[in-house]
Structure formats: C-alpha cells, structure tokens
Amino acid sequence: MNTDFDLLLAGAGHSHLGVLRLWASRERPMGRIGLVSAEPHAWYSAMMPGLLAEHYQTRQCRVGLPKLCAAAGVEFVQGTLVALLPDTPELLLATGETLRSTWLSLNLGSLPRLPEQSGDGMELLSVKPFADFIRRWQQWQETPEPVAILGGGAAGVELALAMAGREPELHLFSADDLLTGHxxxxxxxxxxHLQRAGVQVHEQSPIQAVHGNTLIGDGQIRWRGRRLVVATGPYPLEWLRESGLRLDSRGFIEVTPALQSRSHPHVFASGDCASLPGAARNGVHAVRQADVLATNLGRAAIGQPLRHYHPQTHSLALLADGHGGALLSWASLTAEGKLLGTWKDHIDRSFMRRHGADD
Known part of the structure; x- marks a missing residue:
C-alpha cells in the first residue's frame, strides 16, 4: 500500500463520523485522504446502555467504517496507532507500518483510568474500547457473578441501571457524590432509580487499587469479587505524552478554537483527545465539532481563514434508566420519565441513520 496521504483522519470518534457524513453529501478536500481505525466499526456511545439492557441489537449501535468512508471518497485503513511524529507528520501502527501525511486530524477519544492492580484475582473490564467491552460483557453473561462498577458519572449510572437484574449483585462506587457537576x-x-433496581451505591468511596479479589480505597477493603467494570472519567492515551504535541496538564492535546494544535498547525484534534476551554469531554461537543472540523480541514489545505468552534454553555444530558425511560439534565432543569426515553431513542436512532448504521 502507498503510505503517503494528503490528509489522514486518525480515529473514528463522533467528530470524524460527522466529517465523513458531511463529505459524503458535499465536496471534500482535494487529494488523497485516509481514515485509520483499529476496528472496522465505530460504536455510538449513547446507545451502549440500551444495548446492555437488550433494547437494541449490536448492528443498531455501530457504523460500518469502510462503507461510510467509501461514500465520502476516503480510504479506510485498519490499524492500531501506537505513536505519532507530528513534525513529519507520521503515524506508526502496531504492525510496524508508517503512514505519512501533509495534514493530520486526531479524533482518538480517551480511556478510563484503571486502578493499580496486583494479582489476578479480579478481571478489570474497561468500558472503552467499546468493541472489546461488548465482547467480554457477553461472555460474562454466560456465567453471571457479582459485579462492581467504578465511576459515579453519567456513564457509571447508566451502566448500573442497564446491568441491574442481569447480575446477582451489583455495586456502584463513586469517588465523590453521584453525578457531581449536575x-x-x-x-x-x-x-x-438505582435503589429501585437493587444497585448498592457507595458514594465518597474512591478506589485506588485492586489487590487480588479486593477493591482498596483509603487503605480499607471496599469490596470483594472477581469482576470490575471501569467507567471513570476520560484519561488521555499514554502515547500522546511522547508525541511532541503541546498538551495540557492532564495530557490532552491543546487546540485553538479552530480545533488546530497550538504547537503544530498542520495537526487538528477534536473530541475527547482535545483540550479546548469550555468544551467538556462528552459526545455532545464531539458531534457539534464535526461541521467546523470538516470545513477547516478543507480551508487549511488551500490557505483560507478557519472557522471557530464556540462551545455552548450548557449541554443536554439524557441518561437511560434501563427500562425505556430517561433522566434529563440541562442547565438548572432536571426531569425523568418514559417520554424522555422515547425522545432519547429518537435522537439516537436518527444519529445512526444519518451515519449509516449496520444493516
């Protein structure tokens, strides 16, 4: 394969899905463009709890990347990224292959941070990457056992409500109060809802380590078991620290309002891997950044002025309750009910139709 490109899209997060969708319906930038992803599918995070609760089938929750790329005139390259050399720029794959490009766009996502582990008495299952999570979760369902979930944010709450009743015992651990920030x-x-579902909630219970089959927090044993789901907040990919890109104090890529790297103007970044004041790391901002990113990738190549992304002050959050309803949070407004679940389902299915969910 010719490894030289004019533009490479690294990662298949929500921003790049939107870019591909837009380019499929309008003119894309000139030159050879490729998208690199470890998996041939992109999963829609908002539908993961519904998939666990068996409200959706697998094919409804993922987008086939080769088909979407073909519609946008973009080459699909399957490979796992292990390093980035932004000065060139070059992407290094786990196979040892190197891809080169004039322009680069990063939509790499993030991973939950796993607690330190000693011994092999407990299996740690990260909610990302989604494909690995779903495969392992389905295997767990063949032999149900007590499960602990680490993370008291929206993801942890939704997962607990989706898993409730499918395991003999379920514990949810939150380092702070549940849903801090809402x-x-x-x-x-x-x-x-969690109490009604039989989930045992442990607030103000940070977990620092896993020793054998025990969760350790503040020097005390918090739980014993063999299965832990990790759904803590976003943590940057480790190899980004060695990339040479300008990063913030946590290790995320600092970008301008044009979604352009502050240290390497030929590199763009969006979604969870990027650091932009006012833009929280959630799917809402990643989706909204797609239009600005698609425009700027075309303009940058021909020297035109770039658009700015302006984060909204408030983001709508709809949390699935595991039974077809949803919990709503927007600014100071909160609500719950079946109607909100129907609305969430409509939003999610519409997103998947626009991006070509698997048939």
Missing amino acids: QPRLRRIALK
Whole structure:
C-alpha cells in the first residue's frame, strides 16, 4: 500500500463520523485522504446502555467504517496507532507500518483510568474500547457473578441501571457524590432509580487499587469479587505524552478554537483527545465539532481563514434508566420519565441513520 496521504483522519470518534457524513453529501478536500481505525466499526456511545439492557441489537449501535468512508471518497485503513511524529507528520501502527501525511486530524477519544492492580484475582473490564467491552460483557453473561462498577458519572449510572437484574449483585462506587457537576436533584432521581433496581451505591468511596479479589480505597477493603467494570472519567492515551504535541496538564492535546494544535498547525484534534476551554469531554461537543472540523480541514489545505468552534454553555444530558425511560439534565432543569426515553431513542436512532448504521 502507498503510505503517503494528503490528509489522514486518525480515529473514528463522533467528530470524524460527522466529517465523513458531511463529505459524503458535499465536496471534500482535494487529494488523497485516509481514515485509520483499529476496528472496522465505530460504536455510538449513547446507545451502549440500551444495548446492555437488550433494547437494541449490536448492528443498531455501530457504523460500518469502510462503507461510510467509501461514500465520502476516503480510504479506510485498519490499524492500531501506537505513536505519532507530528513534525513529519507520521503515524506508526502496531504492525510496524508508517503512514505519512501533509495534514493530520486526531479524533482518538480517551480511556478510563484503571486502578493499580496486583494479582489476578479480579478481571478489570474497561468500558472503552467499546468493541472489546461488548465482547467480554457477553461472555460474562454466560456465567453471571457479582459485579462492581467504578465511576459515579453519567456513564457509571447508566451502566448500573442497564446491568441491574442481569447480575446477582451489583455495586456502584463513586469517588465523590453521584453525578457531581449536575444539579443535586438529578442525583436524587438517579439514587431513587438505582435503589429501585437493587444497585448498592457507595458514594465518597474512591478506589485506588485492586489487590487480588479486593477493591482498596483509603487503605480499607471496599469490596470483594472477581469482576470490575471501569467507567471513570476520560484519561488521555499514554502515547500522546511522547508525541511532541503541546498538551495540557492532564495530557490532552491543546487546540485553538479552530480545533488546530497550538504547537503544530498542520495537526487538528477534536473530541475527547482535545483540550479546548469550555468544551467538556462528552459526545455532545464531539458531534457539534464535526461541521467546523470538516470545513477547516478543507480551508487549511488551500490557505483560507478557519472557522471557530464556540462551545455552548450548557449541554443536554439524557441518561437511560434501563427500562425505556430517561433522566434529563440541562442547565438548572432536571426531569425523568418514559417520554424522555422515547425522545432519547429518537435522537439516537436518527444519529445512526444519518451515519449509516449496520444493516
């Protein structure tokens, strides 16, 4: 394969899905363009709890990348990224192959940070990458056992509500109060649903380590078991620290409002891997950044002025309750009910139709 490109899209996050969709319906930038992804499918994070709760089938929750790339006139390259040399720029794959490009766009996502582990008495299952998570979760279902979930944010709450009743015992550990950053009423609503579902919630219970089959927090044993799902907040990919890109204090790529690297103007970054003031790391911002990114990747190549992404002050959060309903949080507004679940389902299915969900 010729490894030289004019533009490479690294990663198949929500921003790049939107870019591909837009280019499929309008003129894309000139030159040879490729998209690199470890998996041939991109998973829609908002539908993962519904998949676990058996409200959706696998094919409804993922997009076939080769088909979407073909529609956009983009080459699909399957490979796992292990390093980046931004000065060239070059992408290094796990196979040892090197891809070169004039322009580069990174939509790499993030991973939950796993607690330190000693011994092999407990299996740690990260919610990302989604493909690995779903495969292992389905294997767990063949022999149900007690499960602990680490993470008291929206992801942890949704997963707990989706898994409830499918395991003999379920514990949810939150380092702070549940759903910190949202309105206190949303926490109270979530606790009501979790209690009703039989989930044992442990707030203000940070977990620092896993020793054998025990969870350790503040020097004390918090739980014993053999299965742990990790759904903590976003943590940057480790190899980015060695890339030479300008990163923030946590290790995310610093970008301008044009989604352009502050240290390497020929590199763009969006979604969870990027650091932009005012843009929280969630799917809402990643989706909204797609239009600006698609425009700027075309303009940058021909020297035209770039557009800016302006994060909205408030983002809508709809949390699946595991039974077809949803919990809503927007600014100071909170609500719950079946109608909100129907609305969430409509939003999610519409997103998948636009991007060509698997048939």
